[in-house]
Amino acid sequence: MPHVLLIEDDASVRDGMELVLRRHGYAIDTAATGEEALALLDGPAGRKVELAVLDLMLPGMDGFEVCRRIRARTTALPIIMLTARGDDQDIVTGLEAGADDYVVKPVTAPVLEARIRAALRRAEPSAPVRGTEAGLAGLVIDRAGLTVTKHGVPVPLPPTELRLLLELSASPGRVFSREQLLESVWDHTFLGDSRLVDAAVGRLRAKLEDVPAKPRYVQTVRGFGYRFGPL
């Protein structure tokens, strides 16, 4: 029974989500504020939480800050933002703060549930991975153990960034379009937001690259997408 933390200030929306997700077999914890959510994650129940659904508009500490603080505590927890459509800046800021995905309010139950399922799948250790190990200039990706080290130093990566790196490094030098990556990493069918990819690549580079503005591992192919290497 996957354990989901709902962080949403509006009681009706929170109750609605809880109702729907419970019916689909999730265990739910709820928090009305960011502070409450962080306290819960720090408490004994926190270890059971496998995914957070985070409303960006919260009283007190806003969703971006909550997102950053969760990421500072753990890289492993997938975060799905709840946002208003078209508040483009919010989406970009939220993704930069470390969110794995976002859904637009008002969201229907099937869409929310599909996104949660996809995010959880990315975080599963048993996710199918091709190959065993890949390496490039000091970067070692243990595809079985799902760890990444750079010059022997472990680089902790959140599930989405790890999956993205695994996907790219499975075929070094091959160019992946954003759409392909959205489908393979995010499980989005058509019309995923390519900014999800761009934001995840940005976060990945910040952790891997020596100079994120001049990436060596994850390179941009203008007009097409991204590729892993070559140097």
Place this chain on the structure above:
Amino acid sequence: MKRRSRRLVGGLRLRLVVAFILVALVSAVTSTALAYRDARTAVLQRTQNTAVHDLREQVEEVAADFDIPPDQRSLSRFAAKVSDGIGARLVVARYQDRVAVSDSRAETEERITPELRTAVHIGDEARFQRVMWRGEPYLVVGMPVKYADGDRRASGLEVFSIGDLRAERDDTAALLDSVRAGTVPVVLLAAVLALLAAGTVLRPVRKLGRATRELAAGDLGSRVAVTGHDELADLARTFNETADALQASDAELREQEARARRFVADVSHELRTPLAAMTMVATVLEEDADQLPPDAARAARTVGAETARLARLVEDLMEISRFDAKAVRLNAAETDLADTVRASLALRGWTDRVRTHLDEGVRAVVDRRRVDVIVANLVGNALRHGAPPVTVTLRTERRDRAADGTDGAGGEWVTLEVADHGPGIPAQARERVFDRFYKADESRTRGAADDSGQGSGLGTAIALENARLHGGTIDVSDVSDVSDVSDASGTGGGSRRGAVFTLRIPLRRTEEEAE
């Protein structure tokens, strides 16, 4: 250009110059004529008086020792003496039939007219007459000589003197000449003054004209500087007041409009939270509808469907509000358009209901989500309001600069045609199709229970805004208007009708991408 030349011919400046010159001419000519007449009269008067007076004096002096009746010799001597006394003017003395002329070679008969002779003969005063003889003016004075003593009877002796008036004529002619010579500078001066006067009038008029044009062009801040207190200054002041009022009411209107738009945005925003809760739980109702009593099941399904519709409406309202607030951004990346169209159709389960003719490999820099919105709206409309088959055609075309009269640059364009075979859209409704909440002719609206659901009424407006965001347009026409619509595989034959929506966006291949 045309206005300029017309202004040169009929302009205020020319009219002023002509009027000034006319006034100067008329006053110059009138005053000259009056002065000339008076001067000429005065000159002649003086000459005549002098001539009469001289003759009388001389005659009296010479006649004092003159015997009546005279013989021919004494008469001649008399004439000669008188002539000497009055400056060698020609003198004619007559006594009955005897005539003596001071200069025997001169012809005098024609210059002393019968009228003058008669007047002198029957009168007892000196008479004079101006005559023209051989093209020259002469003054002829005649007087009867009377006895100096007693009753001053007429002696029968008559004396005439003939003096020429050439000097006087030349004097007055010189006067005319100098007046004529003076008129030219006066007229020129008048013209210059007219130009100056025109300048002082026209400069403010021109300024006012420029300000008015600026105002008409939309610059409501256009004002003119008011100088002086004349009628033009009043006009300028009135103009400024009018512009002030216009600007104020324009600002007020804009403010009202902005407030109305903010209100729509705020309302939509506020609606979203309850709608989020409703949308979430509506699924539960719909999932469990089968287990509910029939009425409750129907109610549950209605709630579910209408919640979805309301959500769509609010979403569209917010989207159009963002366009109104210019808070939209193109999230563009190079995209395969045929793939995009196919995916849009597949996502909505329309693949089997729509015939497609898509040029493959057309890649352009577009915002995929926005292109999807356009395709979904146009195809959704065609399915909902038109009749099958619905055809989607994607191709590129090269357009010369504004070759078809529409705006936009030349170069390659992507066109996406969505054609249906329904009744079409009446011509008068076409330009309103993109209005918000506009519902075309009833015949285009099928039952509300259509499977794809109702549009929000904002779909075409949003599609158009999205097309414009790409620098493109959406046109609407009827199949019959489009000569090469569809292709040979169109099965409708000759009786095809229906609406055609055509999206045109400029084909841009590469561009800086958001990293």
